[in-house]
Amino acid sequence: MKLYDFTLSGNCHKIRMMLAMLGIDYETQSIDLLDKEQLSPEFLAVNPFHKVPVIDDDGFVLRDSAAILIYLVRKYGKPEWHPDDPAAIAEIQQWLSFSVNEVFNGFAIARALIIFKREGDHEAAVELSRQGLDIMERHLKDHDWLALGRVTAADIACYPYTALIEEGHVSLEPYPAVREWIGRVEALPGYVAMPGLPYTA
Amino acid sequence: MKLYDFTLSGNCHKIRMMLAMLGIDYETQSIDLLDKEQLSPEFLAVNPFHKVPVIDDDGFVLRDSAAILIYLVRKYGKPEWHPDDPAAIAEIQQWLSFSVNEVFNGFAIARALIIFKREGDHEAAVELSRQGLDIMERHLKDHDWLALGRVTAADIACYPYTALIEEGHVSLEPYPAVREWIGRVEALPGYVAMPGLPYTA
Known part of the structure; x- marks a missing residue:
């Protein structure tokens, strides 16, 4: 591999x-x-x-x-992290699409504009990030995981850019349920951290 | 339903x-x-x-x-339009992500800015559209369908905004293989067209 x-x-x-x-x-x-x-x-x-x-x-x-x-x-x-059942696989897919859409276009771009000093509309990326975090927070207030009430591929797909979002100058302070979920992902067996943190000066 | x-x-x-x-x-x-x-x-x-x-x-x-x-x-x-086999389902997922990313952020936004007279960077959406169409054209030159050599959920996911892209002022003229694929989707049993076309004045 x-x-x-x-x-x-x-x-x-x-x-x-x-x-x-x-x-x-x-x-x-x-x-x-x-x-x-x-x-x-x-x-x-x-x-x-x-x-x-x-x-x-x-x-x-x-x-x-x-x-x-x-x-x-x-x-x-x-x-079991991506099961065959139609409703279960679709529930996970909602969050995989979220990871491509709000998480990438919002969270990841907000960060990239800062740490790679790229040109672009940081304010728009921050606004999209806040919308995405609001939705995650509302969901995670009542759920430990994004889909199916247990850890799935959805959590892994959404985790990295959420955990890194403060590098994009978006505070996680207003999102306690999101922060607790980040902690749950980081406690999973086999978890490996992003190397080299902090790499922003 | x-x-x-x-x-x-x-x-x-x-x-x-x-x-x-x-x-x-x-x-x-x-x-x-x-x-x-x-x-x-x-x-x-x-x-x-x-x-x-x-x-x-x-x-x-x-x-x-x-x-x-x-x-x-x-x-x-x-x-069979979304099979269980790991390699097959992953090949389809590549194009589902494409439909959320290049197709939506490029093709759909280029069109929305024109037909809904929204504010935004039309040039950037057109550039992303051309990148997406280039990739589709290269693939469809040698393949009738996006994944697995047969029609799947991937084709339905990518079809609408591709077929509508000229409303976003992106010509399909340089993309003959894409146009032929559009024709194949429209010939599928049960196909229904977007109603009300042409709805742009």
């Missing part, structure tokens, strides 16, 4: 977490997004979407962090 | 297509996004994300178009 990886990427972090939780040995190939290595002809041949993470599992190449999470849990021993 | 619906929404159109393809009878409740009906207390109680589509299947309430598609095909007779 090979992971095309960028250390500071929350999308890569969720795959590193899942591989560790499943006890899968893997090698990494670093794709430095700050050096634009994702635009090299070699990497574009692997993923024309020029994004990480990508996995290569013995020749099966897969992009998109949500797709990779689903593949790993189904193939390597935690199918 | 009840669908909270907005006629001009591509995300709602994909659900109307799927319900028709599965032969499911349903009633609709119109949520007029132009009148901000999605922000009414009644609808926020249904979906705090203030978005359509939402379905209510005999009390089971589900938001998010990708989640709804998965639920419908699994529960109502086309499980």
Whole structure:
């Protein structure tokens, strides 16, 4: 198993977490997004979407962090984190879409604009982040986990950029239920932290 | 089965297509996004994300178009459009994420800025649309369908905003393989068109 990886990427972090939780040995190939290595002809041949993470599992190449999470849990021993039942799988999918939409476009972009000093509309990303956090907070007030009343792929998909959001200058202080959920994810067996924190000066 | 619906929404159109393809009878409740009906207390109680589509299947309430598609095909007779096999389901998920990301943030936003006269960065949405269309074109040159070499939930998820993209002032002329794929989707049994076209003056 090979992971095309960028250390500071929350999308890569969720795959590193899942591989560790499943006890899968893997090698990494670093794709430095700050050096634009994702635009090299070699990497574009692997993923024309020029994004990480990508996995290569013995020749099966897969992009998109949500797709990779689903593949790993189904193939390597935690199918209950993404079950077959129509209502259960759909409940998880709502949060996988949330992880692509509000979490990425809000939480991750708010952070990227700060820590990578990118140009963009930070205020809009913060506003979308607050909307997303409001929804998470309301849900997590009455639920320990995002879906099915137990840990699933949905929690892993939404965790990294939520845990990193203060780097995007969005305070988690008004969101106690979200903070408690972050703590529950970090207490899961096999959890690995984002390396190198704090890496913002 | 009840669908909270907005006629001009591509995300709602994909659900109307799927319900028709599965032969499911349903009633609709119109949520007029132009009148901000999605922000009414009644609808926020249904979906705090203030978005359509939402379905209510005999009390089971589900938001998010990708989640709804998965639920419908699994529960109502086309499980082969979203199979259990880890590699197959992950291949479809890549395109479901694409439908939330490039297709929605690019194709749908480019169109919304024009037809709903919204404020926003049309140029950025067009650029993201072109990147998405380039990737689809490269893939569809050698494949009839987005995933698994056959029609799946991925095609229904990506179809509406692709077929509507010229309303966002993005020409499909440079994308012959995409246009042929649009034709294949529109030839599927049970296909229903977006009503009221052309509705832009």
